[in-house]
Amino acid sequence: MDISCMPNEVLCRIFDLLPWSNRKRISLVCSRWNEIVNSDRYLRQTKLVLYNYSKVQFFSGVEEELLNKQKVIEFHSSAMLDTKELLLTVAQSFPSGEAAVECIDLFLRSDHEQLFNLVISNLPKLTWLKSLRILANEALKAYKDGLPIHSAILEKLKLTFYQNTPCILITPRLRSLDMVIRHANDMNVLRGVSGQLRELTVNFQSKDLLVELFLCSFENLEKLHLSIENDKYLPYIVSPSAAITWDDIQICTGSIGNLRCLEVVDKCNMLRHNYLKVFVYAKELTHLTVNYIHLDSMVVDFITTFRNLQYLNLRGCSTTGEPLILDLPNLRELLMPYKHYSMLPCTNLNHLRTLSYSSSQKNHAHFVQKITKTFTNLETLNLLNFDYELSSDSFKHLDELKFLKTLTIRDMSVSNQIFARCPLLSTLRKLELKTVVTEISLLTYLPLKMPHLYKLNIENCFFYIISNDHSSEHLSFGKLRERMPRCRVSTVDSTVFTNEHYDQNPIYIPG
Structure with a gap:
């Protein structure tokens, strides 16, 4: 088929697969291709990444007209960023007020301060800018008195400074902030805008400064992601904060009434x-997300305080193996702690719709049966990271989940007979298999056991043909699609291996 006969939508998809330097070249082929590459519809879906991708030639053609039309631009550290050509193009585009850029990412070293200064100084003139990300690996020498970020319309900001960098925010419409806290100046930035934020993602690399988070006011905050790590590779010194009392944090406790989503990842x-x-x-x-915390009685009491909780994520948490009682009448989705040995005793969880569970038990059939008895109204079941292969009788009680629509098996191997011994799952609509080792004969049972399946995702799976009878035929993915015409079958990075002596090469499954 002549490529010139393809509709614009198809050509747009093809052009998406090309690096930007090649898109520039194909835009010279004809006026139609030039219009596609430079159309507003196309530019909204692409990112212009300016870095040393193909040496000096990469920046030829990055003209003012192109920069003015681009919605997303990333300036990435490279030796070529401060070339006169690029600096001149930015200096012509950004101050004019015609640039359509909505998102700018700055990943820079200190030796790119010419470009950095040029972008920062023109932020007030970028009248469509909604999102800005700055990652500075080294100290910015030109901003000893404070890095000014001035924008009347900026809504989302992400800041990461490895060196101590004072920063001044003049951003009245800022609603979302993502920060890494390493130095006292970082906390000063957060404290200055905390009252206007609706979403805050804060990663404390300096544990000494954590306490100061609770001196901020968050009257408009709806979502908080708080993570605590320890970056021992960076040479910085932080003076410990003075001890604070409950009276000192009354501004914080009195202002978090609007908080709806809390995510805590505590690795320290x-x-x-x-x-x-x-x-x-x-x-x-x-x-509520609580990760990497030991689930003792105090933490469980804390969790059950929130009677309106609909989502609870306990991934990465440790337990003593003792039963934990959860009483959350409105809970809809639960992600269990990793390798929890005993079934979690629960009350008032009849409304639970989604369960993600990892277990070290060897008796999977008994384990799954306990799930069906405890969570009777499940619609989605995710089985993750089991230490042992899912045995052939694991699913013999699965039909007791009368509302089950989605089943995911991830990061484990699966017996080829697991679906052969599985009862009819008439309600199942979606099956996902990820990182699964099994025999190709597993596919034979899917049309029989899951007649109403409409989506089958198989990702990074290893299927084996193990048979002494070379005359027997195993169901192929083509045949599976014929038997299940209403089901969308998707395979990504999956391979079929054969043990036949005359065929030493694996068979690659088409995506």
Whole structure:
């Protein structure tokens, strides 16, 4: 088929696969291709990444007209960023007020300060800019008195400074902030805008500064992601904050009433008994993530405080193996702690619709049966990271989940007979198999056991043909599609291996 006969939508998809330098060249082929590459519809879906991709030639053709039309631009560290050609193009485009850029990413080293200064100084003139990300690996020498970020319409900001960099935000419409806290100046930035934020993602690399988070006011905050790590490779010195009392944090506790989503990832074990209780004042919380925390009775009491909770994520948490009682009448989705040995005793969880579980038990059939008895109204079941292969009788009680629509098996091997011994799953609509080792004969049972399946995703799976009878034929993916014409079968990075002596090469499954 002549490529010139293809509709514009198809050509647009093809051009998406090309690096930007090649798109520039194909735009010279004909006027139609030039219009596609430079159309507003096309530019909204692409990102112009300016870095040393193909040496000096890469920047030829990055003209003012192109820069003015681009919606997303990334300036990435390279030796070529401060070329006169690029600096001149930016200097012509950004101050004019005609640039349509909505998102700018700056990933720079200190030796790119010419470009950095040029972009920062023109932020007020970028009248469509909604999102800005700055990652500075080194100190910015020109901003000893403070890096000014001035934009009347900026809504989303992400800041990461490896060196101590004072920053001044003049951003009245800022609603979403993503920050890494390493230095006291970073906390000063957060404190200055905390009252206007609706979403905050904060990663504390300096544990000494964590306590200062609870001196901020968050009257408009709806979502908080708080993570605590320890970056031992960076040479910085932070003076410990003075001890604070409950009276000192009343501004914080009195301002978090609008918080709906709280995500806590504590890899330093700091929050468990010290600061978690601050968040009990967020009485309307509906989504809670608590990762890498030991689930003792205090933490469980903290979780069950939130009676309106709809989503609970306990991934990465450790337990003592003792039963934990959860009483959350409105919970809809639960992600269990990794390798929890005993079934979690639960009350008032009849409304649970989604369960993600990892277990080290060898008796999977008994384990799955316990799930069907405890969570009777499940619609989605995700089985993850099992230490042992899912045995052939694992699913013999699965039909007891009368509302089950989605089943995911991830990061484990699966017996080829698991679906042969599986009962009829008439309600199942979606099956996902990821990182699964099994025999190709597994496919034979899917049309029989899941007659109403409409979506089958198989990703990064290894299927084996193990047979001494070379005359037997195994169901291929083509035949599977014929038998299940209403089901969308998708395979990504999956391979079929054969043990036949005359065929030493694996068979690659088409996507």
